[in-house]
Amino acid sequence: xxxxxxxxxxxxxxxxxxxxxxxxxxxxxxxxxxxxxxxxxxxxxxxxxxxxxxxxxxxxxxxxxxxxxxxxxxxxxxxxxxxxxxxxxxxxxxxxxxxxxxxxxxxxxxxxxxxxxxxxxxxxxxxxxxxxxxxxxxxxxxxxxxxxxxxxxxxxxxxxxxxxxxxxxxxxxxxxxxxxxxxxxxxxxxxxxxxxxxxxxxxxxxxxxxxxxxxxxxxxxxxxxxxxxxxxxxxxxxxxxxxxxxxxxxxxxxxxxxxxxxxxxxxxxxxxxxxxxxxxxxxxxxxxxxxxxxxxxxxxxxxxxxxxxxxxxxxxxxxxxxxxxxxxxxxxx
Amino acid sequence: xxxxxxxxxxxxxxxxxxxxxxxxxxxxxxxxxxxxxxxxxxxxxxxxxxxxxxxxxxxxxxxxxxxxxxxxxxxxxxxxxxxxxxxxxxxxxxxxxxxxxxxxxxxxxxxxxxxxxxxxxxxxxxxxxxxxxxxxxxxxxxxxxxxxxxxxxxxxxxxxxxxxxxxxxxxxxxxxxxxxxxxxxxxxxxxxxxxxxxxxxxxxxxxxxxxxxxxxxxxxxxxxxxxxxxxxxxxxxxxxxxxxxxxxxxxxxxxxxxxxxxxxxxxxxxxxxxxxxxxxxxxxxxxxxxxxxxxxxx
Numbered sequence: 104x105x106x107x108x109x110x111x112x113x114x115x116x117x118x119x120x121x122x123x124x125x126x127x128x129x130x131x132x133x134x135x136x137x138x139x140x141x142x143x144x145x146x147x148x149x150x151x152x153x154x155x156x157x158x159x160x161x162x163x164x165x166x167x168x169x170x171x172x173x174x175x176x177x178x179x180x181x182x183x184x185x186x187x188x189x190x191x192x193x194x195x196x197x198x199x200x201x202x203x204x205x206x207x208x209x210x211x212x213x214x215x216x217x218x219x220x221x222x223x224x225x226x227x228x229x230x231x232x233x234x235x236x237x238x239x240x241x242x243x244x245x246x247x248x249x250x251x252x253x254x255x256x257x258x259x260x261x262x263x264x265x266x267x268x269x270x271x272x273x274x275x276x277x278x279x280x281x282x283x284x285x286x287x288x289x290x291x292x293x294x295x296x297x298x299x300x301x302x303x304x305x306x307x308x309x310x311x312x313x314x315x316x317x318x319x320x321x322x323x324x325x326x327x328x329x330x331x332x333x334x335x336x337x338x339x340x341x342x343x344x345x346x347x348x349x350x351x352x353x354x355x356x357x358x359x360x361x362x363x364x365x366x367x368x369x370x371x372x373x374x375x376x377x378x379x380x381x382x383x384x385x386x387x388x389x390x391x392x393x394x395x396x397x398x399x400x401x402x403x404x405x406x407x408x409x410x411x412x413x414x415x416x417x418x419x420x421x422x423x424x425x426x427x428x429x430x431x432x433x434x435x436x
Numbered sequence: 437x438x439x440x441x442x443x444x445x446x447x448x449x450x451x452x453x454x455x456x457x458x459x460x461x462x463x464x465x466x467x468x469x470x471x472x473x474x475x476x477x478x479x480x481x482x483x484x485x486x487x488x489x490x491x492x493x494x495x496x497x498x499x500x501x502x503x504x505x506x507x508x509x510x511x512x513x514x515x516x517x518x519x520x521x522x523x524x525x526x527x528x529x530x531x532x533x534x535x536x537x538x539x540x541x542x543x544x545x546x547x548x549x550x551x552x553x554x555x556x557x558x559x560x561x562x563x564x565x566x567x568x569x570x571x572x573x574x575x576x577x578x579x580x581x582x583x584x585x586x587x588x589x590x591x592x593x594x595x596x597x598x599x600x601x602x603x604x605x606x607x608x609x610x611x612x613x614x615x616x617x618x619x620x621x622x623x624x625x626x627x628x629x630x631x632x633x634x635x636x637x638x639x640x641x642x643x644x645x646x647x648x649x650x651x652x653x654x655x656x657x658x659x660x661x662x663x664x665x666x667x668x669x670x671x672x673x674x675x676x677x678x679x680x681x682x683x684x685x686x687x688x689x690x691x692x693x694x695x696x697x698x699x700x701x702x703x704x705x706x707x708x709x710x711x712x713x714x715x716x717x718x719x720x721x722x723x724x725x726x727x728x729x730x731x732x733x734x
Binding site: 158160163185187190191192193194195198199200201202203206207208209210211212220221224225269272 | 559560622623624626627628629630631632633634635637641642645646648
């Protein structure tokens with residue numbers, strides 16, 4: 104498969120009164136065409152900020168200070184943040200849907216007005232064609248009676264239906280990549296499953312790639328082909344879904360998997376939480392950010408700066424000095 | 437189960453649609469005072485449009501032999517010192533009041549919306565420059581600033597409009613600025629930008645419509661106070677030039693005869709009061725009908 108998007112050493116900072124917050128600190132990842140990847144991490148680890156940076160949607164006091172976002176051979180960060188070139192990428196080439204379906208639609212415009220706006224803008228459709236396409240899209244995402252409901256306002260829709268509309272909107276201009284920033288967090292579990300399944304189908308139908316940003320390992324386990332685990336603004340482990348769940352190597356990933364129950368495990372395993380809290384991203388030490396919470400730490404960890412991502416296996420990378428291999432296998436017992 | 441997950445059941449019965457307009461109308465027309473306000477405003481507008489047909493006499497040229505006549509069958513509201521019919525002047529005065537009121541409000545609102553929207557949306561230095569300028573303007577009492585501008589530019593209806601527009605502009609800009617700041621933070625604005633919308637499109641197409649209901653209410657309420665301010669300026673003699681009919685100058689002309697011919701001052705005074713009251717009532721009614729937070733209470 105060919106590579107579609109590559110992010111290299113992305114750094115996004117926020118200037119606050121108490122100091123410089125490095126929300127994203129040297130993030131690198133890539134997406135192939137028609138691939139589904141998962142970006143997993145806990146709250147505040149920079150997942151959303153990294154995706155907003157790719158779209159250049161960071162507002163002051165935030166600033167993208169380094170790195171590159173290569174999409175179809177060009178560095179998107181070279182474009183002016185609100186210039187016409189960047190705007191023609193947003194929505195048309197890379198689309199994004201957000202966490203809160205309840206507030207992601209403009210309450211004073213009808214669903215139809217919002218769906219057709221982008222079709223007219225990016226696809227240069229006329230109003231009639233755009234309306235027809237909008238109804239088609241609404242049918243595709245499973246909204247019944249789309250020809251009537253297109254003139255409804257967002258408050259006539261439930262949360263799940265609004266997220267369906269958001270997905271329809273995201274895919275309306277046939278983007279190459281759909282970034283779903285915690286798309287199902289605000290919804291109940293049944294709706295979550297329906298939506299994710301629908302989203303997967305839609306992405307396949309439109310031949311787009313999908314980035315699922317989430318803190319829910321269950322979501323990515325089912326849908327993603329590759330997974331990136333993020334901690335304190337960096338990728339700490341990356342690999343195929345099978346590797347991450349079957350042979351996790353970074354202490355953080357191991358910790359994450361130890362604190363959630365699995366259906367396929369033996370009875371009686373205790374769930375072990377990761378002790379401590381995520382670090383404050385202001386004035387981070389050069390050493391590994393996970394060090395204070397790590398149960399595998401070795402002497403080298405305190406002396407050397409955070410290591411680079413090193414391969415442990417084909418396409419499986421970790422950012423760690425400690426040899427977690429034996430301990431990991433013994434701890435899963 | 438998962439395969440079928442994407443199909444959802446068709447609703448057997450769609451819930452009945454309650455038209456937004458119908459709901460608006462029900463709340464709006466329910467209160468008697470609002471209806472009264474509407475009636476007063478209708479009379480005002482009709483008299484302003486059809487003034488030449490409604491007025492029994494020429495409002496500018498009087499019959500000097502009929503100077504200071506008490507209300508009678510011939511002159512329903514009597515005449516002033518130059519023998520001009522008060523009722524006719526009152527009817528023509530409604531033109532001045534409405535013209536100044538509407539033109540001033542429209543000018544100040546449009547400018548205020550543009551300035552407030554731009555300042556609030558872009559923030560930073562743009563915001564700083566615009567809003568501090570507005571604050572400086574706001575430092576002057578409205579009528580004093582209008583007096584100052586009218587004194588510099590001279591009297592006349594267009595100068596009154598300019599003076600009052602400048603004086604009321606900061607109020608609109610400030611309200612718009614505040615509204616923009618709060619609307620801008622909504623997720624749908626970010627979602628809109630993520631879809632490739634330009635700043636202009638986001639501002640005009642998505643932020644502006646969300647700020648309109650409070651702005652409409654503000655405009656209606658301000659209309660009354662602008663008519664009041666215009667009357668004040670005319671009363672002080674820097675409003676409409678003498679032969680022209682304005683309620684404020686009519687009150688001024690009449691107050692020397694307050695004891696002998698009270699109707700000369702009372703008639704335009706009452707007209708001002710009624711119109712301002714009517715605008716306030718309609719503005720209030722609009723707020724009640726447009727504010728979703730008051731839904732169900734009223």
